[in-house]
Amino acid sequence: MNRALVIAEHFQGKLNPSTAKCVSCAQGISDAAIDIVVLAADAAPVAAEAAALAGVQRVRTLQRPENAEALAAVWAPQIAALATGYTHLFGPSTTFGKDLMPRIAALLGVGQISDVMAVESALRLRRPVYASNAIITVEAPAGSIVVATVRVASFQPAAAGGNATIEAVASDAPAVTAKLPTTTRFVSRSAANADRPDLQTANRVVSGGRALASAENFKLLFQLADALGAAVGASRAAVDAGYAANELQVGQTGKIIAPELYMALGISGAIQHLTGIKDARTIVAVNKDSEAPIFEVADIGLVGDLFQVVPELERLIRAGG
Amino acid sequence: MSPILVGIKRVVDYSVRVRVKPDGSGIVTDGVKMSINPFDEIALEEALRIRERGLATEVIAISIGPPEAQQQLRTALAMGADRALLVQVDAPVEPLTAARVFLALAQKHQPQLVILGKQAIDDDNGQTGQMLAALWDRPQATFASKLVLDGALARVTREVDVGLETIEVDLPAVITTDLRLNEPRYIKLPDIMKAKKKPLDVTSLADLGVAAPAHAIRTLKFEPPAQRSRGVMVKDAAELVAALKQRGVL
Numbered sequence: 001m002n003r004a005l006v007i008a009e010h011f012q013g014k015l016n017p018s019t020a021k022c023v024s025c026a027q028g029i030s031d032a033a034i035d036i037v038v039l040a041a042d043a044a045p046v047a048a049e050a051a052a053l054a055g056v057q058r059v060r061t062l063q064r065p066e067n068a069e070a071l072a073a074v075w076a077p078q079i080a081a082l083a084t085g086y087t088h089l090f091g092p093s094t095t096f097g098k099d100l101m102p103r104i105a106a107l108l109g110v111g112q113i114s115d116v117m118a119v120e121s122a123l124r125l126r127r128p129v130y131a132s133n134a135i136i137t138v139e140a141p142a143g144s145i146v147v148a149t150v151r152v153a154s155f156q157p158a159a160a161g162g163n164a165t166i167e168a169v170a171s172d173a174p175a176v177t178a179k180l181p182t183t184t185r186f187v188s189r190s191a192a193n194a195d196r197p198d199l200q201t202a203n204r205v206v207s208g209g210r211a212l213a214s215a216e217n218f219k220l221l222f223q224l225a226d227a228l229g230a231a232v233g234a235s236r237a238a239v240d241a242g243y244a245a246n247e248l249q250v251g252q253t254g255k256i257i258a259p260e261l262y263m264a265l266g267i268s269g270a271i272q273h274l275t276g277i278k279d280a281r282t283i284v285a286v287n288k289d290s291e292a293p294i295f296e297v298a299d300i301g302l303v304g305d306l307f308q309v310v311p312e313l314e315r316l317i318r319a320g321g
Numbered sequence: 322m323s324p325i326l327v328g329i330k331r332v333v334d335y336s337v338r339v340r341v342k343p344d345g346s347g348i349v350t351d352g353v354k355m356s357i358n359p360f361d362e363i364a365l366e367e368a369l370r371i372r373e374r375g376l377a378t379e380v381i382a383i384s385i386g387p388p389e390a391q392q393q394l395r396t397a398l399a400m401g402a403d404r405a406l407l408v409q410v411d412a413p414v415e416p417l418t419a420a421r422v423f424l425a426l427a428q429k430h431q432p433q434l435v436i437l438g439k440q441a442i443d444d445d446n447g448q449t450g451q452m453l454a455a456l457w458d459r460p461q462a463t464f465a466s467k468l469v470l471d472g473a474l475a476r477v478t479r480e481v482d483v484g485l486e487t488i489e490v491d492l493p494a495v496i497t498t499d500l501r502l503n504e505p506r507y508i509k510l511p512d513i514m515k516a517k518k519k520p521l522d523v524t525s526l527a528d529l530g531v532a533a534p535a536h537a538i539r540t541l542k543f544e545p546p547a548q549r550s551r552g553v554m555v556k557d558a559a560e561l562v563a564a565l566k567q568r569g570v571l
Contacts, residue, residue: 011483071488072451073460095481099463102416102448106455111417111538114446128546129444133339134348135544141536183491184460187476191484200482236500246466246501247484252442253360253500255482261570271338278549282570284561299552300564312558317571 002032002122004088007079008050009070009096010040015049017201018092018150020157023053025150026090027158028119033057036164037082039075041068043168051164059166062175069186070096076103081175083108083145087122093149093256094200105147112147113138115256117154127151131252132275152200153258153279192245199248202231204261205280207250210237211266211288211306218243220310221265227317233257235267251276266306269294286310323493324379324430325368326423328437328449329397329405330358331390335442345542357393360438362400363498366505367468368436369401376470377433379403383426385410385419391521398516399508405521408529413444415537418526420452425529427457432493434475439464439497450497460490463497 004026009016019036026034035058036050043061051059060082066074079100083089089104091097093115105112118126123140125148140146169175199205206225212218218238225232234244236251250257252272258279265286267273274297277283285298286309295301302309333339334354341348357365368380382397382405384390394405408422427435440447454461462468462477466485469476470492479486480499526533555561565571 072463073454076455095464095479098447099451099461102451103455103461105448106417106420106452109417111415111534112446112448112452113538114448124541129543130333130339130348131442131445132546134341135546137541137544139539139541141538144536181458181460183494184462185489187487187489189481189484189486198482240501245484246480246499247482252445253440261565272335278546282565282568283549283552284565286561295554296551297549299549299568300561301552301554302557302561303554304557309558309561313561316558316562 002029002087003085004029004032004034004090005083005086006034006036007089007091007097007100008036008038008046009092009094010038010046013042013045015046016092016094016096017157018094018097018152019050020053021152021155022090022092022150023055023158024155025116025119026088027055029088029122032088032122035060037062037079039067039070039078041065047166051166052160052162053164054159054162056158056162056164059164061166061168063168064176066180070100071184071186072100072103073184074180075100076107077178077180078175079104080107081173081178082169086145089145089147090150093151097149101147101149108145108147110144110147112149113140114149115151116148117151122146131272132278133271151256153256192247196225197229197231199231199233199250200255200257203259204228204230205233205257205259206230206263206265207233207235207267208238208244208265209235209267210241212238212243215243217307220307224310224314224317227314230261235270235273264294264298265310267294268292269297322376322378323433324381325371325377326426326430326432326435327361327365327368327380327382327397327402328423329361329365329382329384329393330438330441331355331384331386331393332358332441332443335359341543341545345544347543355389355392357396358438358441360440360498362505363500363502364436364438365397365400365402366503367498368434370503371434371470381406381430383408383423385414385422394521395516396508398519398521399512400506401512404519407521407523409523409525414533416446416448417452418531418533419449420456421531422526422529423449423453424456425531427453427493434492434494434496436496436498439499450495454495457495460494461497462488462490462494464499465496466499466501468496468502
């Protein structure tokens with residue numbers, strides 16, 4: 001029988017939607033019993049959210065003051081100690097999971113599978129390589145634990161309505177008694193766009209490229225995003241030029257997203273950018289250059305001047321779009 | 322003071338449009354331009370800047386790859402690395418094996434920092450730095466966009482999903498680089514000449530006492546991704562809104 005443990009990602013007392021997507025991925029393994037583990041200084045609110053995900057059997061909490069921040073060096077040894085008896089460990093392919101999961105795998109002496117996009121069987125998984133220009137099927141060795149990150153854009157979140165039991169990991173378990181390293185210390189965090197919809201999980205994303213030509217002009221995008229209730233993204237060129245913050249970058253080396261609606265405004269569509277949006281349901285492209293590669297993947301294209309189209313779009317949408 | 326180790330991976334150049342071989346055994350690499358993984362160039366640049374500030378004894382560039390990876394190591398030497406080491410392998414190794422190689426070299430050279438790219442743009446794994454840190458039992462600072470050395474510790478700003486996070490790590494530590502840590506320097510012609518005289522040693526997994534794992538993750542096949550097809554073109558904002566409504570998106 002397969003037993004999967006999903007590592008909960010959470011921030012400021014709230015479960016990140018990436019966790020529900022990891023549960024979906026784990027459900028792709030037939031007959032898998034799914035647990036979630038919550039590491040936190042105060043695990044209760046997150047554990048309650050996790051227990052409501054359909055298909056989860058048990059939520060295990062590992063509450064220690066040292067777990068207040070998700071430091072991989074601190075969390076990995078605890079999770080590795082909990083891994084005994086599981087056939088699969090899943091974490092999201094967000095910066096949280098990408099930082100943590102390889103460290104856990106190495107402690108367990110096994111390889112890790114990054115960015116799982118589909119599950120074929122308990123050991124056979126599919127993942128993208130070369131900026132999603134190729135998809136590979138990999139097979140993990142039988143008899144050892146499978147550690148993987150889940151490409152959140154590839155899975156729907158597990159439904160609500162579950163009623164898992166919540167239990168604290170026993171106080172004498174190695175995961176709880178282990179002495180944790182103090183050589184890594186959290187200092188500070190700045191989240192410039194914390195009051196806006198989260199780029200990685202938003203249903204709608206409005207994204208701008210170099211054609212916006214300034215940080216000032218990027219505000220046009222934010223206004224359109226407000227009208228749509230959308231998150232804002234950016235191409236690497238726009239971020240490099242200083243028009244948008246780093247965390248807004250969409251693409252191979254930024255965020256991979258799969259919103260219902262993606263509007264690429266003034267983005268030419270480099271391969272590395274297209275990698276990040278291929279799974280969007282509807283892609284809209286507005287660009288002055290009718291030859292821009294973005295039009296090859298767009299469901300709806302408009303050749304035109306951004307500075308006319310974007311304010312007009314905003315007006316139409318506010319007027320009852 | 323101690324050295325800095327930097328990883329240099331030979332990868333298909335970022336500008337190449339990668340194609341899957343018809344038989345699904347891999348991707349087409351014949352006649353394809355190969356380069357240093359862009360994140361590794363950033364790693365090397367950061368190491369060079371630290372050495373130039375007098376805070377490291379030397380920068381050692383390390384590659385794990387085929388004999389041809391010597392080209393990328395020569396480029397690293399031309400950029401300013403003091404010496405280079407190729408761990409020659411017949412087939413690509415998985416990140417855990419790469420981490421074991423770097424562990425063996427870290428134990429040998431006792432560096433204050435090992436700086437690696439956050440991911441290689443070929444397999445897009447993004448694992449080696451974190452795995453090395455685990456095996457070495459040292460701190461890791463992944464996705465670094467700023468690195469400040471302060472005596473026996475480093476303050477590192479990391480690019481995380483919500484924004485920027487700063488952590489403090491005791492040295493030695495493993496750093497993985499994000500895009501905006503620095504802008505790598507251009508190589509000048511005299512540097513290429515000088516690089517020819519710098520030491521480039523070749524070793525093997527066996528020499529380093531690293532065994533490839535008996536139970537590795539196997540790649541069964543390569544497939545091209547599903548293609549999106551070209552959609553409709555509209556004339557203006559009003560038509561665009563109408564088309565969105567028709568698709569049920571608005």
